[in-house]
Amino acid sequence: MSKFSRFMKANKIAQKNEKFAPTESLRDENGKPLEWEFKKISAKENEEIRDACTMEVQVKGKPNMFRPKVKTSEYLAKMIAASVVYPDLYDKELQDSYGVMTPEDLVYAMVDNAGEYQELSVWLQNFQGFTKTMDDKVDEAKN
Secondary structure (H helix, E strand, O other), X not given: OXXXXXXXXXXXXXXXXXXXXXXXXXXXXXOOEXXXXXXXXXXXXXXXXXXXXXEEEEOOOOOOOEEEEEOHHHHHHHHHHHHEEEOOOOOHHHHXXXXXXXXXXHXXXXXXOHHHHHHHXXXXXXXXXXXXXXXXXXXXXXX
C-alpha cells in the first residue's frame, strides 16, 4: 500500500452538478421557473478564464509601470457560461433565437433582469467555492 493511497484519484469525491433557476421570465408549462444545470469548473479552467479577462493598466504617476486588472463583469460572464451544462449555450438555434453569437451574450439575453443576473452571479460564485467577498479579502489583507 502506497504512503499516498488516500490522495489517489480514486479516493477523490466527485463534484456534483446543481440546478438553479436564474430567471423568473422563463417558465415551464406549469408556470415554474426553468432550472438550469451547472457544473463545477476546475481551478485550471478558472485561471484560464481569469487570465483571458485580465489586462495590464498603467500605474498612475509611474511611467512604464503596469499592474494587472481583472475585468470583473467579463470574468463573471465567462465563468457562468463555462459552468452551464443545460441549456446548451453553444446551441446555434438557441443563440439565433436571441440574436446573439456567444454563450456569454446568450446568458445576458436570457437573464436580462439586472437583479436576477446579480443573484445568478452570487449564487454561482458560492457554488464554485468563492465564499469570501472582495470586502472580506480587503479586510484580511489590511490586518
